[in-house]
Amino acid sequence: DGGITQSPKYLFRKEGQNVTLSCEQNLNHDAMYWYRQDPGQGLRLIYYSQIVNDFQKGDIAEGYSVSREKKESFPLTVTSAQKNPTAFYLCASSISGSIGRSTDTQYFGPGTRLTVL
Amino acid sequence: KQEVTQIPAALSVPEGENLVLNCSFTDSAIYNLQWFRQDPGKGLTSLLLIQSSQREQTSGRLNASLDKSSGRSTLYIAASQPGDSATYLCAVREYGNKLVFGAGTILRVKS
Numbered sequence: 001d002g003g004i005t006q007s008p009k010y011l012f013r014k015e016g017q018n019v020t021l022s023c024e025q026n027l028n029h030d031a032m033y034w035y036r037q038d039p040g041q042g043l044r045l046i047y048y049s050q051i052v053n054d055f056q057k058g059d060i061a062e063g064y065s066v067s068r069e070k071k072e073s074f075p076l077t078v079t080s081a082q083k084n085p086t087a088f089y090l091c092a093s094s095i096s097g098s099i100g101r102s103t104d105t106q107y108f109g110p111g112t113r114l115t116v117l
Numbered sequence: 118k119q120e121v122t123q124i125p126a127a128l129s130v131p132e133g134e135n136l137v138l139n140c141s142f143t144d145s146a147i148y149n150l151q152w153f154r155q156d157p158g159k160g161l162t163s164l165l166l167i168q169s170s171q172r173e174q175t176s177g178r179l180n181a182s183l184d185k186s187s188g189r190s191t192l193y194i195a196a197s198q199p200g201d202s203a204t205y206l207c208a209v210r211e212y213g214n215k216l217v218f219g220a221g222t223i224l225r226v227k228s
Contacts, residue, residue, distance in 0.1 A: 004160075031214055042121065042206065042218030043161075058215075090160055094214050104214060105151060108160035 003027065004109035006091050011114045013078070013085065021076045021112045023091035032074035033092040033106065036060060043090060049074055050096075078114065086116045119144045123207055123219035130197055131227050138192040138222045140207030145185050152181050152192050153206040155221070161206065165192070197226045 004025045013019045025032065031050050035043040045058030049068040063082025068074055074093075078085045092106040120143045130136050140150070149168045153161040165174045165181040167190070173182040180193040194201060204223050208216040 040126075040220060042220045043208075043216075044218075045215060048215070088158075092161075096214065105163050105166055106214065106216060108153075108162075110160045111158070113158070 006109040025093045029093035031094045035090045037088040119217045121219035127223040129225045140190040148210040155204045199228045
């Protein structure tokens with residue numbers, strides 16, 4: 001089956017800990033994205049990567065880090081510098097991260113819910 | 118900075134009713150606009166994508182319109198069903214493939 005997988009589904013973090021959220025896609029997409037969703041708010045972009053070994057900050061990158069060593073994988077690390085990390089995290093991918101076609105859409109994974117204890 | 122607003126924030130209707138969800142955006146320089154569906158605790162599923170040169174798109178009981186000059190889009194759901202209960206998100210695509218999302222409309226269709 002083609003798609004995007006995220007793990008774990010639920011994650012609990014103690015204050016001061018770093019945690020890493022996994023995102024894998026087998027759609028052969030060039031671009032991948034990480035979003036954060038808080039109750040009553042829309043999705044906000046954390047980081048995105050248009051191609052392997054390259055990534056850019058989104059609107060709320062502080063306290064997060066990413067890597068893109070393989071086309072299929074785009075892990076997100078929530079560091080201890082992120083003061084309010086409790087949220088629902090969504091990973092997405094698209095065929096192209098550049099202008100591409102106006103019909104290109106992003107495909108989303110099932111999400112990881114992170115809770116700080 | 119692009120801002121996307123969705124009205125109403127929540128809506129409860131009886132089964133069979135036709136309904137309209139609204140989305141507005143502040144900057145008309147967009148490539149396209151998408152409507153997504155999100156079930157509780159799940160990821161997003163794309164419902165309809167309207168290119169900036171188009172006025173509307175239809176899929177089954179769903180019809181989405183776009184008025185780029187006024188910064189508005191509507192999602193029309195005909196003959197609503199309990200299975201339509203979900204959060205509906207509107208997003209505009211800016212430069213590259215960056216999406217800017219609204220906060221969503223929580224829809225409940227009562228049987």
